[in-house]
Amino acid sequence: MEYKANQSSSKNNLQKNKLTASLINLGCPKNQVLAEKIVYLLQQNDFSYAPFSDMMPYNLLVVNTCGFLSAARTETDQLLEKLQVYQQRNTHTSIIFLGCDVTLRAKSLEVNYPDFTFLREKDSLSALSRYLTISHQTNESYQTISNEQYAYIQIAEGCNHQCSYCLIPTIKGKYASVSLEGILHQVQNLVQRFSIKEVILIAQDTSSYGKDLENKPSLLEVAKTLSDLKDLEWIRCLYLYPTSQPYFFQELLSIPKVVPYLDLPLQHVSKKILHAMNRPVLADQFVEKIMALKKDFPALAMRTTFIVGFPGETEEDFQSLLQALETYQFDRAGFFAYSPEPNTKAQQMEAIISEEVKQSRLKKAYETQRKISEKINQNWINQTLPVLIEKYDPIRKGFTGRTTREAPEIDASVFIRTASSNPRKLCGQILPMLIEEADAYRIKGRLLPL
DSSP states (O other): BBBOOOSSSSSSSOOOEEEEEEEEEEEEEEHHHHHHHHHHHHHHTTTTEEETTSSSSOOOOEEEESSHHHHHHHHHHHHHHHHHHHHHHTTTTTEEEEEEHHHHHHHHHHHHTTEEEEOSSSSSSHHHHHHHHHOOOOTOOOOOOOOEEEEEEEESSOOOOOTTTTTHHHHHHHHHEEEEHHHHHHHHHHHHHHHEEEEEEEEGGGTTTTTOOOOOHHHHHHHHHHTTTTTTOOOEEEEOTTTHHHHHHHHHSSSSTTTTTEEEEBBOHHHHHHHTTOOOOOHHHHHHHHHGGGGTTTTTTEEEEEEESSOOOOHHHHHHHHHHHHOOOOOEEEEOOOOTTTOOOGGGGOOOOOOOOOOOOHHHHHHHHHHHHHHHHHHTTOEEEEEEEEEETTTTTTEEETTTTTTTTTTTTEEEEOOOGGGGGTTTTTEEEEEEESSEEEEEEEEEHH
């Protein structure tokens, strides 16, 4: 995907007569944070940045890769082939690949694509700055952002969990938290430069934040500290890990400005499969207590993810997953067909599930959840929620945005009707919206007068 930096409110606007640079970003929000920091690094060192177009020449093109799943590595391979054609037309362009996939496959990529540069170090920013011989102060956590209203804040890198299917510890190493001071400095900087309204805290496991630091600050302390910032309105926490006690989540949601939204990947409900995954084997009461938080937080949206087709998953195991969806009524759920990753324990397991069965189970899981999400969303019709207005659509004569119950890109789209005579002035504001229509993936409403 191309990366479009937010130029309108940054002081680092494009200037003429500079070396030109662009970036292609692949992967998840954690990769987006790295992409944003790369763009800021380039801008601060006199590169003129522009979104990538294969019809445009650049002095420098940086590709930020993802290696988490085989599908992500396939995406890298497809892009490599395309960029070989691009470089034949633009021989002066220096093309640099970095990120997770390069860390994982640097040797083979260098052999197969000798005309490109591959920076295999885990600290991509430092590696890029050394390669380009440009300034990079490691104690600064500045970044630009690729939108107008929110920013992802990565509060830790790496992971200490040893899930049997996951490559992250191999690629990223052990869990390493960003200091509380560094997080605060970064958010203050972004709020000041871009007037963002929401920060989204991300890590491979945000629940473990601070355990590796000397004074052991927790995610709760991060949220409380950021909640004191005057111009910040919403704090959203993604990728929580299901080992914390329910009271931890109760306390987190009670912090001012933390939106009622929990992203808690469970991955499965079968104790046998969870044990094979080396995931927490949770008592049924854990999920029940988490869902019971809706009594205290009525607008709470609970999102989770599951893997289907893991080695050894029987039809009975899969049916238990479908039954859990019906029983617990998660607001949102994502599903992934198991993909064997190189050098993981799961890759060596027997009782492999066929692709045909995996895809069939994936389809059934999504259809089951679609009905549940649609019913839940429709229960909000004729109710009011605060909505962050993000963009104006002049053709549809309304806005796109998000309520507290939607994270960017992964949850339902929200369309907001308005009768404002100057609607663009409303962008960036958080206003009350009456929900009028809803299905599993789309919500429509209209703004209410203040």
